[in-house]
Amino acid sequence: MTWIAKPRLHHPSLERNRVGYTRRDYEGKISTLCAGCGHDSISAAIIQACWELDIEPHRVAKLSGIGCSSKTPDYFLGNSHGFNTVHGRMPSVLTGANLANRDLIYLGVSGDGDSASIGIGQFAHVMRRGVNMAYIVENNGVYGLTKGQFSATADQGSKSKRGVVNTDSPIDMVSVALQLGATFVARGFSGDKPQLVPLIKAAIAHPGAAFIDVISPCVAFNNHAGSTRSYDFVREHNEAVNRLDFWPSREAITAEYAEGEVIDVAQHDGSVLRLRKLAADHDPTDRVGALNLVQSRSAQGELVTGLLFVDPDPEDLHRHLGTVERPLASLGTRELCPGQAALDRINASLR
Amino acid sequence: MKPTDIRDPEYFHKVVDCQYACPAHTPVPEYIRLIAAGRYTDAYKVNWDSNVFPGILGRTCDRPCEPACRRGRVEESNQEKPEPVAICRLKRVAADHKDADAVRALMPAPAAARNGRRIACIGAGPASLTVARDLAPLGYSVTVFDRDARAGGMIRSQIPRFRLPEEVIDEEVGYVLDLGVDFRPGVEIGSMRDLLGQGWDAVFVGTGAPRGRDLDLPGRREAAAHIHLGIDWLSSVSFGHTTKVGRRVIVLGGGNTAMDCCRTARRLGGEDVKVIVRSGFDEMKASPWEKEDAQHEGIPILNFLVPKSFVHEAGLLTGMTFEAVRAEYDAKGRRTLVPTGEPDRFIECDDVLVAVGQENAFPWIERDCGIEFDRWGMPVVDKLTFQSTEPRVFFGGDSAFGPKNIIWAVAHGHDAAVSIDLMLRGEPLDRRPAPGVSMMSQKMGIHEWSYDNQIAPEARFKVPWASAERALASIRVEVELGFDAATAWKEAQRCLNCDVQTVFAPRLCIECDACVDICPMDCITFTPDGEEADLRQRLNAPALNLAQALYVQDGLKTGRSMVKDEDVCLHCGLCAERCPTGAWDMQKFLYTKTKAGPGCGVPGDGERRAA
Numbered sequence: 001m002t003w004i005a006k007p008r009l010h011h012p013s014l015e016r017n018r019v020g021y022t023r024r025d026y027e028g029k030i031s032t033l034c035a036g037c038g039h040d041s042i043s044a045a046i047i048q049a050c051w052e053l054d055i056e057p058h059r060v061a062k063l064s065g066i067g068c069s070s071k072t073p074d075y076f077l078g079n080s081h082g083f084n085t086v087h088g089r090m091p092s093v094l095t096g097a098n099l100a101n102r103d104l105i106y107l108g109v110s111g112d113g114d115s116a117s118i119g120i121g122q123f124a125h126v127m128r129r130g131v132n133m134a135y136i137v138e139n140n141g142v143y144g145l146t147k148g149q150f151s152a153t154a155d156q157g158s159k160s161k162r163g164v165v166n167t168d169s170p171i172d173m174v175s176v177a178l179q180l181g182a183t184f185v186a187r188g189f190s191g192d193k194p195q196l197v198p199l200i201k202a203a204i205a206h207p208g209a210a211f212i213d214v215i216s217p218c219v220a221f222n223n224h225a226g227s228t229r230s231y232d233f234v235r236e237h238n239e240a241v242n243r244l245d246f247w248p249s250r251e252a253i254t255a256e257y258a259e260g261e262v263i264d265v266a267q268h269d270g271s272v273l274r275l276r277k278l279a280a281d282h283d284p285t286d287r288v289g290a291l292n293l294v295q296s297r298s299a300q301g302e303l304v305t306g307l308l309f310v311d312p313d314p315e316d317l318h319r320h321l322g323t324v325e326r327p328l329a330s331l332g333t334r335e336l337c338p339g340q341a342a343l344d345r346i347n348a349s350l351r
Numbered sequence: 352m353k354p355t356d357i358r359d360p361e362y363f364h365k366v367v368d369c370q371y372a373c374p375a376h377t378p379v380p381e382y383i384r385l386i387a388a389g390r391y392t393d394a395y396k397v398n399w400d401s402n403v404f405p406g407i408l409g410r411t412c413d414r415p416c417e418p419a420c421r422r423g424r425v426e427e428s429n430q431e432k433p434e435p436v437a438i439c440r441l442k443r444v445a446a447d448h449k450d451a452d453a454v455r456a457l458m459p460a461p462a463a464a465r466n467g468r469r470i471a472c473i474g475a476g477p478a479s480l481t482v483a484r485d486l487a488p489l490g491y492s493v494t495v496f497d498r499d500a501r502a503g504g505m506i507r508s509q510i511p512r513f514r515l516p517e518e519v520i521d522e523e524v525g526y527v528l529d530l531g532v533d534f535r536p537g538v539e540i541g542s543m544r545d546l547l548g549q550g551w552d553a554v555f556v557g558t559g560a561p562r563g564r565d566l567d568l569p570g571r572r573e574a575a576a577h578i579h580l581g582i583d584w585l586s587s588v589s590f591g592h593t594t595k596v597g598r599r600v601i602v603l604g605g606g607n608t609a610m611d612c613c614r615t616a617r618r619l620g621g622e623d624v625k626v627i628v629r630s631g632f633d634e635m636k637a638s639p640w641e642k643e644d645a646q647h648e649g650i651p652i653l654n655f656l657v658p659k660s661f662v663h664e665a666g667l668l669t670g671m672t673f674e675a676v677r678a679e680y681d682a683k684g685r686r687t688l689v690p691t692g693e694p695d696r697f698i699e700c701d702d703v704l705v706a707v708g709q710e711n712a713f714p715w716i717e718r719d720c721g722i723e724f725d726r727w728g729m730p731v732v733d734k735l736t737f738q739s740t741e742p743r744v745f746f747g748g749d750s751a752f753g754p755k756n757i758i759w760a761v762a763h764g765h766d767a768a769v770s771i772d773l774m775l776r777g778e779p780l781d782r783r784p785a786p787g788v789s790m791m792s793q794k795m796g797i798h799e800w801s802y803d804n805q806i807a808p809e810a811r812f813k814v815p816w817a818s819a820e821r822a823l824a825s826i827r828v829e830v831e832l833g834f835d836a837a838t839a840w841k842e843a844q845r846c847l848n849c850d851v852q853t854v855f856a857p858r859l860c861i862e863c864d865a866c867v868d869i870c871p872m873d874c875i876t877f878t879p880d881g882e883e884a885d886l887r888q889r890l891n892a893p894a895l896n897l898a899q900a901l902y903v904q905d906g907l908k909t910g911r912s913m914v915k916d917e918d919v920c921l922h923c924g925l926c927a928e929r930c931p932t933g934a935w936d937m938q939k940f941l942y943t944k945t946k947a948g949p950g951c952g953v954p955g956d957g958e959r960r961a962a
Contacts, residue, residue, distance in 0.1 A: 002869070002928040003798050007806035007921060009429050011873045011892040024871075035798075036863045036931025044868035191862060219863065219931040231861045235909060 005030045018054040026050050026057060028078035032071070038190030038216030039069055039138045043076040045193050046107070046136075049200040050077060053248065055105060061097055062107040065090040065119060068145055069111030069138035069216070077107075088119025091126035091135075095317070098131050101327040102318055105204060106133035113143050116152040116171045123173075127180040127209050132316040134203035134210045135182075137173055138190075140218040141229040148221030159226030172298065174308060177211040178291050183314035184210035185290065187305045189234055190217065198244040199307060202273055205248065208314030215303065239297060241282045241306040242275040265312050275307060284310055352883050352903045352912070357854065360788040363940040365900060366917050367850045369438055372419035374762035376786075376944045377401035379416055379438055380850040384802065386441055387843035389836070392453045394445035399454075401944070402761050403481050403527070404506070406519040409443025410831065411510055413607075413638060413756040421847055424896070425872065425919050426810075434811035436845045437834075444839040446519070459488040461531030466490035468552045468775050473540050476504020477757045478557035478748030480527045481764025485947045486771060487530040495532055498539040499590075502528060505559050505749075506757065508586035509608070511615045512827045543716040543744075553743050553771045556716075556730075557760070560749035564708040566603065570661030570668075577668040578661060581612045581706030588615055588826065597701025599623040601671055603658055604706035605635030607756075610642065612704040613650045618826045625698070626652045627671075629688060631678055644830070647816075648823065657688065659695060661703065670699040709754045729753065736780040737767040745770060765946055772947035784945035790938045793851055798928040800937055802851050806871075806923050807844035848922045852940045855913055857906035859934035866926035866935055867891065872919045875926060880905065880912045890916060 006027070014022045026047040031040050050060065057079035064070035066087035073082050081104070085093045094108050108126075115123045115137050126135070141154040150158075150166045153173060158166050177185050184206040188196040196214065203210035215234050217223050223230045228237075242263075248271050263284060265273040275284055283289055290309040297304045324331075355362060365371050369379040377398060385394035398405035417423075420435030468491050472479035475497035483493045501507060502524045506515070528534050540546055546554060563580035565571070571578060577597065581604065587593040600621040602613040605628035616624045626645065628635055632654045635642060646652065656673035663669055672695045676688040711729060716722055721741035723731040730739050732746045739746055747763030749755060770780045793800045815832045816822070822830045834842060867875050873892035880886075886901060887894040894901060899918035907913065927935040 002925055004805045004923070004925070004928075006869065006925065007871045007923055008808060009425050009806060009871055009921060011919060012424070012429075013892050013895070014873075034931065035929045036861070036865045038863065040868055040929070041864045044864070191864060193864065217863070219861075223861070231863060232908065235862075 002030060002035075017051055019056050021051065021057070023047060023051040025079070026077055028073070028075045031075040033068060033075075034144075034220045036219040037068070038140065038214075038218070039072050040075070041190040041193065042136065042138050042196070042214050042216055043072050045190075045196045045200055047076050048193070048197045049204065052197070053201055053204060055204070059103070059105055060107060061104045062109060063090050063094045063097065064109040065111075065114035067111040067114045067143075068140075068218075069109060070114055072138065073107075073109050088114050088117070088122055090114065091119065091122035091131075094133055095126055095129065095131050098133065098317065099323070099328060101329040102132070102323070103327045106131070107204070108133050108135040110135070110137050112137060112139045112141060112151040112153040112173070116173060120152070120171070124176070124180050127177050127182045127211065130181065130183060130209045130314065130316045130320065132207055132209070132318070134200065134206070134212070136200070136203075136212050136214060138216045139173065139213055139229075140216050140222055141227070142218050142222040144218045144221055148218070155228040158228040159224070161221050161224050161227075163226075172294065173211070173213045174294050175291060177213075178287055178294070178309055181209070182211045183208035183311035184307075185309040186211070186307045187213045187215070187303070189215045189238055189305055191231055191235065192238070192305075195240060195243065195305065198246045202244060202246045202307065202310075205246070205267070205269070205271055206310070206314065207268060208311065208316045215305075234303060237301060237303050239279070239302045239304050241279040241293065241304050241308065242277055242284065244307050245274040245276070247272040247274060265310055268313055273307065273310060278306070284308065285312060287311075352880060352886060352901065354905050354912075355900070355902050357902075360786050360942060362900065363790075363852050364786070364942045366852060366920075367940070367942070368419040368421050369416035369436075370850070370942065372415045373402075374415065374759045375402045375765065376942065377416075378850065378941060378943065380846055380848050381941060382445060383436070383438070383441055383843050383846040384848070386444055387803070387840055387846075391445050391448040392450045392457070395449040395454055396457045398442055398445060399526070402758060403484055403764075404477060404523045404757065404761065405442050406446030406523055407506055407515060408757060409439060409446050410515050410519070411506075412439050412442070412758050414439045415758070421849055421919070422845055425847070425921060430810060432810065437811055437814070437842050440814050440831075440834055441839060441842060444834050444836075447833050448836060448839075451522075458526055459530060461529070462488055462490040464490060465492050468492065469494070469550070470553045470555065470771060471496065471546060471549075471551045472555045472557060473546075474504055474556070474558035474750070475499070475502035475524075475534065476557050476559050476748060476760060477506060478750075478760040478764040478767070479504070479555060480524065481761045482555045482557070482747065482768045482771070483532045484527045484530060485765060485768035487532050489772065489948050491775075493532050494535060495528075496535045496538045496540055498537065500536045502534055502536070504557070505582075508589050509582050509611070511585065511611050512589065513614070513618065513822065513825075513830050514611070516827070516829055541715050543722065544720045547720060547741070547743065551743070552775055553745065555767055555771070556744065556746045556750050557748045557764070558713075558750045560709040560711050560754040562710045562712040563705065564710055566658060566705050566707060568658060568660050570663050573666050574661045574663035574668040576666070577701060578703045578705065581608045581704050582709060584704055585611055585615060588619065593619070595619055596621045599700045600625070600702045600704065601698060601700040602626045602704045602706060604628065604708070605630060605637055606706060606708070607637045607641050608709070609704075609706035610637045610645045612706050613645055614648055615826065616702070616704065617648055617650060617823055621702075624650050626650060627656050627658070627673065627698070628652065628654050629657050629676070631655060634686075648819065655688070656696065662697065668701065668703065670697055671703060672697050709749075711750055711753060713750075735766075735783065736770040737763060738770055738774075738780060742774070765944065768947040769945070787941075787943040787945055789941045790852070790854075793924075793937045793939055794927075800851075800924055802848050802937075802939070803844070804848070804851075804922070804924040804937070806847070806921055807841075809841060809845060811845065812838050812842045850940050850942075851922050851924070851937050853902070853915065853920060853922070853924075853926060854936045854938045855902070855904050855915070856934050856936070857904045857913065859932045860907055860913065861932055861934075862907060862909055862911070863931060865929040865931065869925045869929045871923065871925065872921055874916050874918075874920050876914050877907070877909075877911045878914060879910070886914055887916075890914060892916070894918060
């Protein structure tokens with residue numbers, strides 16, 4: 001962290017986006033995390049992604065649980081809605097908020113403790129239900145706030161800062177999300193923003209349950225030799241399967257690639273996910289293939305990153321429930337209490 | 352790109368824009384911090400060491416530091432009116448608020464023993480006094496000659512008292528003369544040949560540019576009684592010979608002397624004073640603030656008017672005629688003034704002050720005494736050593752390369768003193784002493800620094816002025832009152848501490864991006880190496896100011912380079928606060944120009960000090 005707030009002065013060339021904001025307008029308070037924390041890089045990536053997407057800050061709701069990662073929504077999007085829930089309960093609050101007002105953009109920010117330990121039940125169900133959100137897990141493999149015990153995502157055999165070897169099997173959040181029906185599953189690395197920013201943009205634009213597992217080294221407790229979440233280890237074992245370019249529907253695609261090098265995934269809203277292939281055998285629309293790839297590479301000690309799976313035509317909770325197009329929160333007495341005649345009709349239909 | 356070699360003292364020196372721009376390389380941020388800490392005496396001494404006349408320059412300097420000040424770049428498009436730190440006026444604060452006794456105690460003592468070498472300085476202006484100050488304490492016998500009764504040169508004769516009170520001149524000239532300098536007032540040197548015959552070991556010529564340029568127009572001779580050369584008139588006012596001027600005054604010329612003339616005329620009975628210039632208002636040579644000051648006193652500046660004649664009735668000046676022109680630029684950007692075709696304008700006046708330029712004059716130097724002159728009548732002087740073609744004779748200040756200003760004269764004086772010292776010790780003059788350089792980490796705690804790294808958002812503070820009625824009533828009432836201590840503190844907070852350098856150690860870096868994310872100016876980028884032109888375009892924010900360097904370091908684990916654009920860095924130290932490994936450090940870089948004396952010229956010594 002730093003003592004002083006980031007000065008308001010900025011580079012003379014700082015640009016405004018279509019809705020009139022500079023990137024700096026998407027910042028939040030000064031971070032109180034440890035200097036060099038990967039989470040701060042993820043915050044910066046979220047800021048960049050929201051600026052590039054021309055999102056109006058008041059249209060975003062950022063929700064989080066408890067933990068280092070769950071503190072971060074205070075450090076970005078200072079003009080957005082926010083909710084810090086009870087530990088591990090962010091998914092249910094997010095689900096409720098989404099049901100009440102489907103017009104907002106939902107950003108769930110959580111960590112490996114919040115989502116893979118105390119909140120794993122909630123995590124499973126929010127994915128199953130297909131809540132329209134971008135769910136980001138800032139995954140460092142340790143409990144940073146309580147001084148570096150292994151979390152549920154720590155690899156078996158990896159060493160803690162004190163030299164203790166982890167004996168438990170890890171939970172792989174990506175595999176869990178794939179199994180439970182998430183319609184957008186990606187993995188990024190806090191130390192690689194050129195890869196991470198487009199993933200966040202695509203996740204936000206994805207009209208369904210989008211999940212990004214972001215490996216985020218804990219500089220205080222998990223950045224030593226023997227750790228599998230250190231900057232050095234992740235850089236050595238990072239196997240990116242593709243590079244994503246995200247093209248919102250209104251923009252013409254300008255990047256050119258040779259045949260066979262790219263996969264275009266057209267989205268429902270007209271936007272295009274253009275994936276530059278790095279692993280020849282990976283088809284990002286194949287859920288089972290993605291699971292196999294993640295598992296087989298993991299067995300070889302490699303961490304696959306990139307956009308692993310996307311369903312081009314996803315369904316979300318509102319579609320499953322058949323709710324009205326208007327946000328429930330905006331419905332008035334007339335719609336909610338349609339009168340005796342309407343009640344009689346319903347009652348009659350149930351007789 | 353080749354990794355930046357930060358061991359070269361010039362690299363970080365260039366980052367300290369104000370100090371780099373100052374001809375005498377005064378360590379500006381260093382003394383501004385001292386002012387902020389209330390240590391005015393120490394701030395004064397830092398100034399005195401570099402520029403010899405802090406109180407005088409704090410009122411009159413041409414301030415090359417201020418246009419260079421980074422604050423004026425980073426506030427651009429951040430604040431309505433980008434303004435540099437009021438460096439010059441802060442210097443005056445040090446002079447105004449210092450403890451005079453404590454300053455005297457800090458001054459060097461006159462040399463205990465003389466070394467037997469005799470040096471003559473001709474003219475007692477800023478250049479000669481600087482030479483005397485640098486050499487006298489070393490044991491040289493320095494004799495300063497001046498045709499006037501008191502030392503100071505143009506500082507005393509040409510700068511009006513309402514800008515610079517006499518006490519300030521007496522005090523600061525006195526500091527120099529008290530170092531055991533032999534001052535000979537009222538002596539006009541009439542022959543260089545005679546002087547050289549007197550066996551001086553070295554002669555320094557600091558006689559300035561003492562001749563005002565005249566305008567040879569119809570009516571000039573007939574109406575001569577009411578037409579005055581600006582600098583002569585100013586010195587006549589300074590010495591009390593002239594106390595009045597006509598009611599309507601025209602000042603010709605657009606330089607700082609013209610501004611001094613018109614403001615002086617306003618105080619000597621001139622009610623209707625106009626400045627008239629040939630060029631456009633924006634191309635005038637006067638500093639912007641001097642133009643503002645004149646206009647503030649109700650003096651209009653009329654531009655694009657070329658003087659054609661002095662109009663008189665039987666020798667009594669009644670006015671002047673002017674031809675209206677406009678500027679036209681050719682393909683090469685050269686300007687010509689083209690008549691607009693309007694009828695000539697007649698402007699009434701009682702007196703005209705001609706301030707259209709100054710010239711050097713060396714009638715007392717025989718052309719065959721070994722000193723070569725060029726075809727413009729200027730002595731041939733080495734730009735590095737200030738030595739003329741007669742090895743014993745040195746030139747400095749306006750007399751070396753034509754009219755500039757006080758701070759340049761001081762810088763020339765320092766360099767000439769170094770040359771004289773080297774010569775008399777029998778060492779080569781072209782081996783200039785290396786600067787004194789020190790670098791010291793400012794880290795005090797995890798995120799605490801021994802400098803104030805918070806960036807103050809305030810706009811530049813205005814210096815209070817004496818009321819117009821009071822100021823215009825007398826030539827001796829100082830117009831600018833100087834900052835009070837509280838305002839000086841606030842203005843000092845605007846300084847970005849550009850001398851506290853961001854120093855990067857690649858072998859400690861884990862490439863976590865923390866510095867990139869926190870940098871408010873998007874200065875830092877980790878990127879594959881490339882040629883400079885290419886790199887400048889693909890940084891997080893383009894580095895478009897080619898006058899400012901890129902700080903490049905390789906040796907990172909991913910093979911990328913760290914590239915930092917020095918242009919708009921705020922030196923806030925957030926990169927270093929956010930760095931988990933200490934790869935970034937904030938180090939104070941103190942650059943001191945080596946003066947004559949120990950440390951100058953001793954082989955290897957300069958290098959040792961720089962290391």
